[in-house]
Amino acid sequence: MREVAVIGVGMTKFGELWTKSLRDIFVEAGLKAIDDAGVDHIDAMYVGSMTPGLFVGQEHIGAMMADYLGVAPIPAVRIESACASGGFAFRQAFLDVASGMNDIVLAGGVEKMTDGADVTYALSTAADQEYECYQGITFPGLYAMIANAYFEKYGASRKHLAMVAVKNHKNGALNPNAQFQSEITIDDVLNATMVADPITVMDSSPVSDGAACVIVTTVDIAKKLKKPIVKVLGSGAGTDTIALHQRKDILSLEAVRIAGERAYKMAGIKPSEVNFAEVHDCFTIAELCIIEELGFAPRGKAGELTEKGETSLNGKIPINTSGGLKSKGHPVGATGIAQIVEVVEQLRGNAGKRQVKNARIGLTQNMGGSGASSVVHIFTI
Numbered sequence: 001m002r003e004v005a006v007i008g009v010g011m012t013k014f015g016e017l018w019t020k021s022l023r024d025i026f027v028e029a030g031l032k033a034i035d036d037a038g039v040d041h042i043d044a045m046y047v048g049s050m051t052p053g054l055f056v057g058q059e060h061i062g063a064m065m066a067d068y069l070g071v072a073p074i075p076a077v078r079i080e081s082a083c084a085s086g087g088f089a090f091r092q093a094f095l096d097v098a099s100g101m102n103d104i105v106l107a108g109g110v111e112k113m114t115d116g117a118d119v120t121y122a123l124s125t126a127a128d129q130e131y132e133c134y135q136g137i138t139f140p141g142l143y144a145m146i147a148n149a150y151f152e153k154y155g156a157s158r159k160h161l162a163m164v165a166v167k168n169h170k171n172g173a174l175n176p177n178a179q180f181q182s183e184i185t186i187d188d189v190l191n192a193t194m195v196a197d198p199i200t201v202m203d204s205s206p207v208s209d210g211a212a213c214v215i216v217t218t219v220d221i222a223k224k225l226k227k228p229i230v231k232v233l234g235s236g237a238g239t240d241t242i243a244l245h246q247r248k249d250i251l252s253l254e255a256v257r258i259a260g261e262r263a264y265k266m267a268g269i270k271p272s273e274v275n276f277a278e279v280h281d282c283f284t285i286a287e288l289c290i291i292e293e294l295g296f297a298p299r300g301k302a303g304e305l306t307e308k309g310e311t312s313l314n315g316k317i318p319i320n321t322s323g324g325l326k327s328k329g330h331p332v333g334a335t336g337i338a339q340i341v342e343v344v345e346q347l348r349g350n351a352g353k354r355q356v357k358n359a360r361i362g363l364t365q366n367m368g369g370s371g372a373s374s375v376v377h378i379f380t381i
Contacts, residue, residue, distance in 0.1 A: 001098040007227040008037025008215030014329030015179040017209040026110040029211040037215035043102035045076040048089030048109035049333035054122040082126035086336025087366030087375035108213035109334035126369040128243035144196035147285040160303030162189035164284040172323020174354040179329030208329035212337035234378040236262025242372040255374035256293040263376040271295030276318040278339035280367035336366035
C-alpha cells in the first residue's frame with residue numbers, strides 16, 4: 001500500500017443553514033478543500049450522507065455533487081453507514097489512494113436536516129425497525145438505557161455526563177464553525193428538559209446542517225505540491241449487532257473497540273501515544289463509553305477522567321477539541337469528515353485558541369446508530 005496524506009480541508013459553518021441547499025453547502029466545503037490542497041483536478045469522489053432522501057428528498061447525490069462541484073465525469077458515489085457515513089467515505093478514499101487506483105481523491109460528507117423532515121423518524125432508520133423502532137424506542141431512549149446501566153455498574157453520577165457537555169461547549173465556544181459557540185454550566189445540563197431519563201436535551205447533539213470535505217493523495221504527491229503533510233497512519237472499521245438488546249453487554253461497544261484495535265495495529269502505536277481525539281459524542285454517555293473502548297480510560301473510569309480535567313484542552317488526552325457533536329453540531333453525514341478537518345488543523349498548528357500543545361498524533365472515531373458501525377482513523381505529521 002502507498003503512504004497516504006491529507007493535503008486539503010474545508011467545511012461550512014454547522015447550524016441551521018436556511019438559505020443554503022444540500023448542494024450549496026457541499027460545493028462550498030468542496031471548493032475550500034480543493035483550494036486548500038492547491039490541486040487542479042481530482043480523480044474520484046466519495047460523499048458520506050446518511051439519508052438525504054428522507055431529509056430533503058434527494059438521492060443519487062454522488063453524481064449530483066460531482067456535477068455541481070464541476071468535476072464530472074469522475075467516478076463519484078454516496079457512502080452510507082448511518083451517522084458514520086462521513087468516516088466511511090474517508091476510509092474509501094484512503095483505500096482508493098493507498099491501493100494505487102487513484103492519486104487524488106475527495107472525501108466529503110453532507111447533511112441538510114432542518115428543511116422540514118421528521119428528523120426523529122429519519123434518524124431512527126439507523127436502528128432496528130422491527131425490534132426497536134416499532135416498539136417505540138428512539139436513540140435518546142437507547143442511550144438512556146446505556147447511561148442507566150453505566151450508572152448502576154460503575155457508580156458514575158449524572159454530573160459526569162453533564163461534565164462532558166460542559167467541556168465540549170467550552171471547546172466549541174472557541175470554534176468559529178461550531179453551531180453553539182457558548183459555554184454552559186453543569187446546572188444548565190442537569191436542569192434542561194428531560195428527553196429520556198437521564199438524558200436531557202443538553203446531553204444530546206443538535207439537529208444540524210453542514211458539509212465538510214478533505215483531499216487525499218499520496219505522500220509523494222503531497223511533497224511535490226509542497227503542502228503540509230498529515231499522514232494517515234491507520235484505519236480500522238467494525239460492526240456489531242444493530243439492535244441493542246442483542247448484545248451480550250449493552251455497555252460494550254464492540255464495533256468501536258474492534259475499529260480502534262485495527263487502526264492501532266496498522267499505525268503501529270498504542271492508545272497512550274495518541275495526543276488528542278475527536279470521538280462520536282452523539283450523547284454525553286457515548287463519549288464516556290467510547291474513550292474506554294479506545295483505551296484512553298479503564299472501564300468505568302471515563303467519568304472520573306473527565307472530572308479531573310484530563311480530557312480538557314490542557315489535559316492528558318484532550319477529547320473533542322472542536323466542541324464535538326454536542327457543541328460543533330451533528331449534520332450526520334458530515335460529522336466524520338469534520339472530525340478529520342479538526343485533527344488536520346490541530347496537527348498543522350492552525351486550531352487557534354483551541355490548539356493542543358505538541359500535537360503530533362490525532363485520532364478520529366465516527367459511529368453509526370447505537371454503535372452498530374464504527375470507523376477509526378489515526379493521523380500524524
